[in-house]
Amino acid sequence: MASVDVGIGLLGYGTVGSSVNRMLVESVDEIERATGHRLRVVRALVRDPAKERPFPAGDGVLTTDFEAFRDDPDIQVVAEVMGGLSPAGDYVRALLGAGKPVVSANKQLIARDGAELFAAASAAGVQLRFEASVCAAIPVVKVLRESLVVSNVHRVLGIVNGTTNFMLSSMERGGSYADALAEAQALGYAEADPTDDVSGADAAAKMAILATVAFGSRVRFEDVECRGIEELEPVHVNAAAQLGMVIKLVGIATLLDGAVDVRVQPALVERSHPLAAVDGAFNAVMLQGDAIREITLEGPGAGGVETASAVVADLVSVVGTAGTGFLQNDACWRELPRLPSSEWRSPFYVHLEVSDRPGVLAHAASRLAAHDVSIAQLVQRLEDGAAAIELVLHRAAFGEVSAALREIAAFPEVLRPPFVLPVIAERGL
């Protein structure tokens, strides 16, 4: 019999934790071939050891005693799969401090307390990996850190929330926001309280992590400008279709002139753009950089087994590179300023509702022109004496577009505040 030589400790033993244990058991030979080591779960910290588990832990593995877990010399690497900020954060800090490498599946923890956690890891000289915290099985963190180390990635586009992507796919087929939410809830894609998904907060945490890794500068959850999908109406979805586009909740991280902008919001995506084809509960991340042009990774962004697969990959990488200095460091090494929101540039879509009087369109166009914003496409529809105007604007600074729209909103003919979304175009509009 080969000897067990790397003991794994799990913080949490729910759906993900059970799957991690099952994979380590079933793939022990594959992992030994890749790393030269046999991995085995020796301890799992849980609240209730009596609970039924999908894949039972071995005798004596479950424990409720964190101090004993922390001080257990048999635990050489820890996987944090319990979720939540507290007590997960305290546990991870204590374990790093005790010299144990940690891999975490916890996006909120990494996005909010990353700076402090990586400092703790660095002080102790141990690794903290977090592939599973973003987009489950899609290996975007590894690709950014290892494959694209010299690619100067300057833009990350992501569909990183499956719930909202499912809902938007459903609205595209013709349905209200409420219908789409009810369907997502019925199918288990959305929680009873869907706020974290539909507000964009879940996507914002993931984009904060991705931007940090891509640009090497800390982006915290609070640094992400975030707008959810709650205000979307069928009229916007239909207008997008008319313009040959679809609406997606998109995370956009941009590195421009040494400053960083990270945002999550609904955007119109041209049908020919690779992100337009990402359907249902799938996630996709597009990385644009000097050497690679663009690389897109697509796959299931959630799920217990999918998340566990990323946790196991991180465990394998920690064990495989222990002591080498390779990627033992924080991905973040510089402090870049935030790009003022007004300087962020994009093509934009604007939906205007105006009373149908001569000259309104000319007046609106002249306000845009005064701010150096030019119109790429315009569709006008008449409805009972009112007109809906759909505009696609060429790439412009957000500040200029906002200023023009404020002036347009002040026209007496404008019936509702203008509705504006960025456009993701295959080639710069």
Add this chain to the structure above:
Amino acid sequence: MASVDVGIGLLGYGTVGSSVNRMLVESVDEIERATGHRLRVVRALVRDPAKERPFPAGDGVLTTDFEAFRDDPDIQVVAEVMGGLSPAGDYVRALLGAGKPVVSANKQLIARDGAELFAAASAAGVQLRFEASVCAAIPVVKVLRESLVVSNVHRVLGIVNGTTNFMLSSMERGGSYADALAEAQALGYAEADPTDDVSGADAAAKMAILATVAFGSRVRFEDVECRGIEELEPVHVNAAAQLGMVIKLVGIATLLDGAVDVRVQPALVERSHPLAAVDGAFNAVMLQGDAIREITLEGPGAGGVETASAVVADLVSVVGTAGTGFLQNDACWRELPRLPSSEWRSPFYVHLEVSDRPGVLAHAASRLAAHDVSIAQLVQRLEDGAAAIELVLHRAAFGEVSAALREIAAFPEVLRPPFVLPVIAERGL
């Protein structure tokens, strides 16, 4: 000044080699942050040192003397970026034998001589990496070997040749094979002699490498069943469009009941399938496995800078993991038999041209039914007393479909041999 501590030797200093040198120079700090080492090109083996280079090598770096290169103690890792089977193969063998780790961008070499090269690497205890040999900047080898180590990947679908994908995109917009080839040649996507691309040989070498890594069993270039795009006619492209599909040159590697089937051929891809959206000269690889469902990686599959980016990533990985035992081994660890071609299962598309006489369709359908092959879709078009019949067949064994088609071909009413392609369906037809 920090000291240079890892000397890199380049075999070849053309487009890719120059780009590798430039990236190592420009990203020396990024690489030091990731690995703890500073990398520098100390020697490059070339035929003609006097030739102009896009990024000049330093003084005394270019050499024509292979023995001196091999024995140079300053060269700690080698990147083979010269291409071709000979002398590249002899050089790589000699360098591995001399204890130098090698990263190679040479798909023909890895696909044909992989077994021998990995044995040489293993005997010498050094690494042989080959990310750049498949799909340039798309990090599919790393993802398969490191991120999906426990995912039991059982199917790899790939659009791995940009030239043919560009040509098929062009035929889709309405053009003959000859027009598409001329356009690809004019734009520099196809060589003057396009045989390697249009025959599928280039794609077959890449699929052999991907299947080897995915299934852990050696698949050689000669093991790949290969059919090119030369026989495609506008009638097939139009029929595909009518059926809601597009034609792509697809690599399909399947692990079924412990046997392996790897093939490259044109296939009909449903429009809703992620591979259908891969346009122009881009490549994409879809990995299907137990834990991950499916992960798709898409990006530029060729180009000097893109290939260099993968070479540098491999250099970084070799330096970062040297001496750990992590992935120092051949990706191939078992010997699986080839699945008999007749047992390979897929949905299929069949194009039949028949004289328009009563009963032909019923007769054809009865031959298919006799082989347990059922029809999913049928479109019949009449043209001057002849009929074109487009059939989509539900998933069936290739042997049964072939047998039925042989019987159908023997009907006097059948004007041309039936034309059959597999179908890539989002959900099994």
